[in-house]
Amino acid sequence: MKLNYKTIKLLSLFLMASATLASCSDSKNSTTTAVEVVDVKVEKSIVPESNGYFNTSGQIEADQFANISTRMMGYVSKVYVKVGQNVRKGQALIDINNADMEAKKAQAQAGISQAEARFLTADKNLKRYQTLFEQKSASQKEFDDVNTQYSIAKAQLESARQVRKEVEAILSYTNIRAPFSGVITSKSVKVGDMANPGQHLLSIEAPNNFVAIAMVPEMNIPYVRQNDSVKVYVKSNEKTLYGTVSEISTSSQNSGGQYLVKIKLEIPEDVRLYSGMFISAVFPSSQNQTTQVLIPKSALIRKGDLQGIYTVSSSNTAILRWLKLGRSVGDHIEVLSGLSEGEQYIVSAESKLYNGVKLNIK
Structure with a gap:
C-alpha cells in the first residue's frame, strides 16, 4: 500500500510526540526514585553474651523514710x-494540743522542788547526827532513824525526777x-x-537516696544472691540504671507470694527519680539460658495485634517482617522467631518506611 505525503507527515509527528512523552516519563520515574531513598540507621541482631536472666517488676523507694504518727489524742x-x-x-x-500534759509537767516540776527540799534537810540532819554519834552524843537508834529518813528523801527525789521524764516523753508525742x-x-x-x-x-x-524494690517470684528467688549485678529499667523516663542486690527477704507472707529484693542503685546526676516509679529489673540466672536475640522496643512496628520490624534485603531495600516476641528485658524484648542472629534491622529512619523502599544506611 502506498502512503501519500500527508499520511507520512502525520506518522512522523506521532512518533516524535511518543518519543517526547517517553522521555518525560523516564525523567519523572528517575526523579521519583531519587526522592524515595530513605536514610536509616541499622543494627545487627545478636544473642547477648550473658544470656541467663529473668525479668521482674518493682518500684523506686527512698532508702530512708518514716511515716510519722502520735501516741496521744488531741486537736492539732x-x-x-x-x-x-x-x-x-x-x-x-x-x-x-497539750494543755493537760503541760499542767502535769508543772506538777511534776513542783514535786521535784519539794523532794529536793526534803532531801537537803535529810542530808543536813544525817551529817549532824553522824558527828553527834561519833562524839557519843547520839544513840545508835537516833542515827539509824535519821539515816532512814535520808534514804527515803533520796528515793522520793529520784521518783519525782522520773515522773518528770515520763511527762516529757509524752509531750514529745504532742x-x-x-x-x-x-x-x-x-x-x-x-x-x-x-x-x-x-x-x-x-x-x-531522705532525698537523693533511692533504691529499687523488686518483687521476685518463688521460682526465681533461689537464684538471687547478695551483690548480684542488676539492670533496672525505669518505665516513666525510659532510663536504664545499674545496681547491686543489697537485701533479700526470706519470707513472702506479707507480700502476696513475692519476695522483696532491695537493689542499691548507681544514679547518674542527670537522672531524676521519685518514690513510686515503676521499674523492670533484670537479674542474672544460670537457670534461664536462652539463645534468642534481643531487640530494642523502640524499633518495633505495630499494626493492630501484629508486631514486627523492618529488615534490610540483599538489594538494600526495606522489608517488613512480623515477629513472635517473648518477655521484656528492660528496654529490650526477646525475639522468639522471625529474626536470626546477625541479621540487620532498622532502628530509626528519617522518613516513612514501607516495603521495597530504597535505603541509605548511615
Whole structure:
C-alpha cells in the first residue's frame, strides 16, 4: 500500500510526540526514585553474651523514710510544714494540743522542788547526827532513824525526777519533730483535726537516696544472691540504671507470694527519680539460658495485634517482617522467631518506611 505525503507527515509527528512523552516519563520515574531513598540507621541482631536472666517488676523507694504518727489524742494546734518542704533533723513539724500534759509537767516540776527540799534537810540532819554519834552524843537508834529518813528523801527525789521524764516523753508525742533531715512527701492532717493514737500524720523521706524494690517470684528467688549485678529499667523516663542486690527477704507472707529484693542503685546526676516509679529489673540466672536475640522496643512496628520490624534485603531495600516476641528485658524484648542472629534491622529512619523502599544506611 502506498502512503501519500500527508499520511507520512502525520506518522512522523506521532512518533516524535511518543518519543517526547517517553522521555518525560523516564525523567519523572528517575526523579521519583531519587526522592524515595530513605536514610536509616541499622543494627545487627545478636544473642547477648550473658544470656541467663529473668525479668521482674518493682518500684523506686527512698532508702530512708518514716511515716510519722502520735501516741496521744488531741486537736492539732499547729502544722509547720507542707508537702515538698525540706526539713532538718529536730525541726518542729506538728503541735497537738497539750494543755493537760503541760499542767502535769508543772506538777511534776513542783514535786521535784519539794523532794529536793526534803532531801537537803535529810542530808543536813544525817551529817549532824553522824558527828553527834561519833562524839557519843547520839544513840545508835537516833542515827539509824535519821539515816532512814535520808534514804527515803533520796528515793522520793529520784521518783519525782522520773515522773518528770515520763511527762516529757509524752509531750514529745504532742510536739512532733523531724527524726532526720529530709523532704515531706505527704501530709494527712490540718489545724483543728483530731489526732488519734497511731494515726498517720506525715511522711518524710531522705532525698537523693533511692533504691529499687523488686518483687521476685518463688521460682526465681533461689537464684538471687547478695551483690548480684542488676539492670533496672525505669518505665516513666525510659532510663536504664545499674545496681547491686543489697537485701533479700526470706519470707513472702506479707507480700502476696513475692519476695522483696532491695537493689542499691548507681544514679547518674542527670537522672531524676521519685518514690513510686515503676521499674523492670533484670537479674542474672544460670537457670534461664536462652539463645534468642534481643531487640530494642523502640524499633518495633505495630499494626493492630501484629508486631514486627523492618529488615534490610540483599538489594538494600526495606522489608517488613512480623515477629513472635517473648518477655521484656528492660528496654529490650526477646525475639522468639522471625529474626536470626546477625541479621540487620532498622532502628530509626528519617522518613516513612514501607516495603521495597530504597535505603541509605548511615
